[in-house]
Every structure is written in structure tokens, then in C-alpha cells.
Amino acid sequence: MHTDFMKELNDRMNQIFVLFKKYINKNYAIRISPDLLEGIKINYYGSQIPLKQLSNITVENSNTLKINVFDNKILRDIEKEIFRSKLELTPLVSDNIIRIVFPALTEDRRKKIFKLICEESETCRINIRNIRRDANHKLKKFSQDKYIGNDTEYDMQHQVQKMTDNYMKKINSLLLKTKKEIMKI
Structure with a gap:
């Protein structure tokens, strides 16, 4: 159960991250495609x-x-x-x-593009935190129903938090990379 639970959680968070990458590549690519x-x-x-x-x-x-x-x-x-x-x-x-x-990107247009990407990144962060909240709720329920012990619940919640932090770092890293790309003149 432990590995299946964590794998499903990782898959859901990864799906959010992949959708964010696709959103950037499809809607706000700097290179014409x-x-x-x-x-x-x-x-x-x-x-x-x-x-x-x-x-x-x-x-x-x-x-x-x-x-x-x-x-x-x-x-x-x-x-x-x-x-x-x-x-x-x-x-x-x-x-x-x-x-x-495609017109040349002005500084104002670049800022507008980056602002829209920031808004989408915040939506992704919220989705990942919602996945974390749901996972912690399930773990608490499993513990109450005696499917897992309190120590296991604590350990798994810690792993869930580490996974959440990892995906937040990935989003922030992609956001920084995208900002450098967009703001490059």
C-alpha cells in the first residue's frame, strides 16, 4: 500500500508539473513554432x-x-x-x-507574458498543495481506521511533504528559467 500510495501521489503531482510545462511551451514560446x-x-x-x-x-x-x-x-x-x-x-x-x-516583443509585452505565466504557476502550486492536503487526509483516515500506525502515518506525511517541496522547487526553477528566456532582449 505504501509504495502504491506514494507512486500515485507522485504521478498526480508530476501531471500538474507537466501540464504547466506544456502551458508555457504552447502559449508563450519565445521562438516561433x-x-x-x-x-x-x-x-x-x-x-x-x-x-x-x-x-x-x-x-x-x-x-x-x-x-x-x-x-x-x-x-x-x-x-x-x-x-x-x-x-x-x-x-x-x-x-x-x-x-x-509575430511582432517583436516589447518590454511591456514580455512583462505581461511573464505575469500570466506567474498566475498559472500559482494555480499549479495550489493544485499540488491540494493533492498534499488530500493525501494527508487519507493518511489520517487510514490511521484512524487502523490500516496504518501513527508512526507510519507520520513518516508518510513527511514523505508527502518532501515530495510537495520537490515539485514546488521544480515549478520555481522552471519559472526562473522562463523569466530569463522571456526577459532576454
């Missing part, structure tokens, strides 16, 4: 289809993405969805190709 458009879905014959399945997305140069759409009938729909996305991008349509030019 087709992955930035991953969350955009297009209504195509009644179904919500990811943009990457309806087009070929390539990096044209250091600040431009080029989208070659397979079905030109949905060109304007794609343009509208990109414009509506939270990425604050303006697509340019010409010759059945959509280009997205």
Missing part, C-alpha cells in the same frame, strides 16, 4: 477539427508562420479563428496562404 497554433480548431463540415489537420503549418522566417490550407473554402474560417484566439495575432491572407507575422 507551429505548436503555437495547436489549440485552434476549425468548424469543418460540422466537426471541430484541429488546424494542423486542415493545413500545413511551417516557419517561414524568424517571425512568420505560413499556413497552406488544404481546402481553400475554409480559408476565411481559419482566418477568423486565428484572429479570435487568445494569441492576439492578426493573420494575413494572400494567394490562398495565410501568414502570421
Whole structure:
């Protein structure tokens, strides 16, 4: 029970951390990548289809993405969805190709991006602390029901706290690394 409990706990905390990393990479990458458009879905014959399945997305140069759409009938729909996305991008349509030019990041924009990442990091910390609270509650219940002894409960709570501290350090480390990347001019 002890190892299964700790493994499940570690998996849950790791999942939160991995989601945080994906959030940063997908939404606030400093380098231009087709992955930035991953969350955009297009209504195509009644179904919500990811943009990457309806087009070929390539990096044209250091600040431009080029989208070659397979079905030109949905060109304007794609343009509208990109414009509506939270990425604050303006697509340019010409010759059945959509280009997205990413503006240079100003200091204000960089600060805004970092502030949003900090907010998401706090959400991750809260989720990890909630996982810790639930685990400690379960351990207390196991102790009350005599599945484990008081000493075992104390030891496991100590391990839970060490695991929590470890994931908090990982989040803080990733946050610092991201700040350096974003604020680099």
C-alpha cells in the first residue's frame, strides 16, 4: 500500500508539473513554432477539427508562420479563428496562404507574458498543495481506521511533504528559467 500510495501521489503531482510545462511551451514560446497554433480548431463540415489537420503549418522566417490550407473554402474560417484566439495575432491572407507575422516583443509585452505565466504557476502550486492536503487526509483516515500506525502515518506525511517541496522547487526553477528566456532582449 505504501509504495502504491506514494507512486500515485507522485504521478498526480508530476501531471500538474507537466501540464504547466506544456502551458508555457504552447502559449508563450519565445521562438516561433507551429505548436503555437495547436489549440485552434476549425468548424469543418460540422466537426471541430484541429488546424494542423486542415493545413500545413511551417516557419517561414524568424517571425512568420505560413499556413497552406488544404481546402481553400475554409480559408476565411481559419482566418477568423486565428484572429479570435487568445494569441492576439492578426493573420494575413494572400494567394490562398495565410501568414502570421509575430511582432517583436516589447518590454511591456514580455512583462505581461511573464505575469500570466506567474498566475498559472500559482494555480499549479495550489493544485499540488491540494493533492498534499488530500493525501494527508487519507493518511489520517487510514490511521484512524487502523490500516496504518501513527508512526507510519507520520513518516508518510513527511514523505508527502518532501515530495510537495520537490515539485514546488521544480515549478520555481522552471519559472526562473522562463523569466530569463522571456526577459532576454
